[in-house]
Amino acid sequence: MSTVAFYAxxxxxFHPVPSGDRTMARALLxxxxxxxxxxxxxxxxQTRDKAGDTDVQARLFAQAExxxxxxxxxxxxxxxxxxxxxxxxxxxxxxxGPTVAAALNIPYFQIEATRARKRLKGPWAAFAQAxxxxxxxxxxxxxLTHRDGESLLAYAPQxxxxxxxxxxxxxxxxxxxGPRNGSMLSVGMLRHGDKFASYQLIADALHVLKxxxxxxxxxxxxxxxxxxxxxxxxxxxxxxxxxxxxxxxLQDVYASSxxxxxxxxxxxxxxxxxxxxxxxxxxVAQRRPGVCDVLAPDSYPAPEDGPEALATKIDALLSDECAxxxxxxxxxxxxxEHHLLPTASRTLCDAIAxxxx
Numbered sequence: 001m002s003t004v005a006f007y008a009x010x011x012x013x014f015h016p017v018p019s020g021d022r023t024m025a026r027a028l029l030x031x032x033x034x035x036x037x038x039x040x041x042x043x044x045x046q047t048r049d050k051a052g053d054t055d056v057q058a059r060l061f062a063q064a065e066x067x068x069x070x071x072x073x074x075x076x077x078x079x080x081x082x083x084x085x086x087x088x089x090x091x092x093x094x095x096x097g098p099t100v101a102a103a104l105n106i107p108y109f110q111i112e113a114t115r116a117r118k119r120l121k122g123p124w125a126a127f128a129q130a131x132x133x134x135x136x137x138x139x140x141x142x143x144l145t146h147r148d149g150e151s152l153l154a155y156a157p158q159x160x161x162x163x164x165x166x167x168x169x170x171x172x173x174x175x176x177x178g179p180r181n182g183s184m185l186s187v188g189m190l191r192h193g194d195k196f197a198s199y200q201l202i203a204d205a206l207h208v209l210k211x212x213x214x215x216x217x218x219x220x221x222x223x224x225x226x227x228x229x230x231x232x233x234x235x236x237x238x239x240x241x242x243x244x245x246x247x248x249x250l251q252d253v254y255a256s257s258x259x260x261x262x263x264x265x266x267x268x269x270x271x272x273x274x275x276x277x278x279x280x281x282x283x284v285a286q287r288r289p290g291v292c293d294v295l296a297p298d299s300y301p302a303p304e305d306g307p308e309a310l311a312t313k314i315d316a317l318l319s320d321e322c323a324x325x326x327x328x329x330x331x332x333x334x335x336x337e338h339h340l341l342p343t344a345s346r347t348l349c350d351a352i353a354x355x356x357x
Contacts, residue, residue: 003038003040003078003080004032004037004038004039004040004082004083004352005039005040005078005082006028006029006032006039006040006041006084006085006086007043007083007084007085007086007094007097008085008086008087009046009047009048009087009092009094009096010046010086010087010088011025011046012025012044013025013026014026014041018244019189020268020270020271021087023170024086024087024167024271025086025087027168027169027170027341027344028084028111030170031168031170031341031345031349032345032348032349034172034341034342034345034349035345035346035348035349036349037352040078042071043067043071043096045060045063045064045067045096046092047060047093047095047127048091048092049091049092049127051123052122052123052124057124057126057127058126064095064096067096068099071096071100072100072103072104075103076104080104080106081106081356082106082108082109082355082356083097083100083104083106083107083109084352085108085109085113086112087111087112087113088113088131088135089114089116089131090116090119090128090131091124091127093134094110094113094130094131095130095134097110097134098133098137101137102137107139107352107355107356108137108138108139109139109140109142109351109352109355110134110135110138110140110141110142111141111144111165112144112148112268113134113135113138113141113143114148114152115131115132115151115155116128116131135152136157138160139161140160140161140355141160141161141162142164142165142347142348142351143162143163143164144165144166144167144293145167145268145269145289145290146164146293147289147290149162149164161351163347164347165344165347165348166293166294166347167271167274167293167294167339168274168339168340168343168344169274169275169335169339169340169341170341171278171340171341172340172342173336173340174335174336174340175254175278175279177279177280177332178252178254178255178279178280179255179256180255180256180257180258180279180280180281180325180328181256181321182215182217182256182257183215183216183240183257183258184214184216184217184257184261184318185216185217185253185254185257185259185260185276185281186216186217186218186219186261187218187219187220187250187262187272187276188220188272189220189221189222190220190221190222190223190224190225190228191222191223191224192223192224194266194267195222196224196228197266198262198263198264198265199228199231200231201263201286201310202262202310203231203232204307205314206239206311207234207307208307209311209314209315210315211318214238214314214318215238215239215240216235216238216239216240216261217240217253217257218232218239218241218242219242219243219244219245219250219253220243228241229241254276254279254281257276258281258317258318258324259281259282259283259284259314259317259318259324259328260272260273260276260281260283260284260285261284261310261314262283262284262285263285263286264285265288265303267288267290267291268290269290269291269293269294273285273291273294273295274294274335274339277294277295277296277331277334277335277339278332278335278339278340280329280332281328281331282317282324282327282328282331283295283296283298284300284310284313284314284317285300286300286301286302286305286310287302287303288303294339296330296334296335297330297334298327298330298331299313301313
């Protein structure tokens with residue numbers, strides 16, 4: 001078995017705070033396991049500079065130099081065969097992998113790396129240059145969305161492999177079907193920014209729904225709780241804020257819900273879409289880059305169509321149970337075929353096996 005040195009500079013896979021990034025990192029480790037590859041989480045150094053602070057960047061560069069020296073020694077002792085970094089970009093560059101992999105003379109892989117040439121000047125310039133250099137050094141880069149793949153192909157060095165790895169759930173089989181006849185469901189962290197923008201669209205759509213007696217369960221927590229609660233206050237008991245749910249509880253909610261309602265404002269792709277579809281729920285979302293990489297084929301309104309188009313989609317699904325369940329079945333079949341662990345493991349592990357052969 002090959003020993004994979006695994007690193008996630010954005011958020012280590014065993015970080016205590018849940019997020020889509022952590023979920024995906026854990027899923028990748030399970031994909032390696034499923035393919036028979038051993039792995040080691042080699043560093044928990046987080047290199048994020050979300051504000052463009054050159055002092056923060058300088059400090060992280062210095063920490064990375066100390067970590068590199070340790071990792072080169074450790075890698076020689078542990079006989080790492082390949083280095084894999086998950087999620088490097090201009091705000092969170094991989095400052096370790098390229099140097100360590102070169103010193104150990106092993107292939108360097110990236111997963112979900114993005115290029116941002118426009119950031120090579122400005123407050124993130126040093127980090128953007130480091131992220132670009134890391135991408136240039138990669139033997140292969142796995143992209144999760146078609147949009148990222150286009151950018152990676154445009155700037156790929158000669159002989160670099162750009163491989164599509166579909167976002168996936170860390171499970172080998174679809175979950176059992178539930179009744180799927182309860183409230184609508186929205187799942188997302190309650191924080192300001194893009195998540196809050198999705199909640200605003202949800203509230204605006206609820207105001208114009210024509211379906212009587214609808215109900216919505218919101219699963220999520222975060223610093224924007226009070227703001228979201230205020231936004232949903234006019235709907236009274238029809239909107240229930242459940243807070244953050246563990247995976248087992250969330251799976252029960254998926255199984256009992258009628259549909260997932262999440263617009264997906266600026267989502268990279270959105271694991272909640274896959275989780276809902278796997279449970280047999282149709283999704284009401286906007287047709288956005290990234291999001292479309294995980295949604296089952298169907299009609300989704302464009303962002304410029306506004307909340308009214310989302311409400312129209314909901315009304316159509318809630319007024320016709322047969323059509324709603326059929327759409328959910330199609331979404332479930334699509335997810336089972338394209339977005340489960342075995343498919344992803346083959347894509348990932350076949351490329352690694354070829355590189356270390």
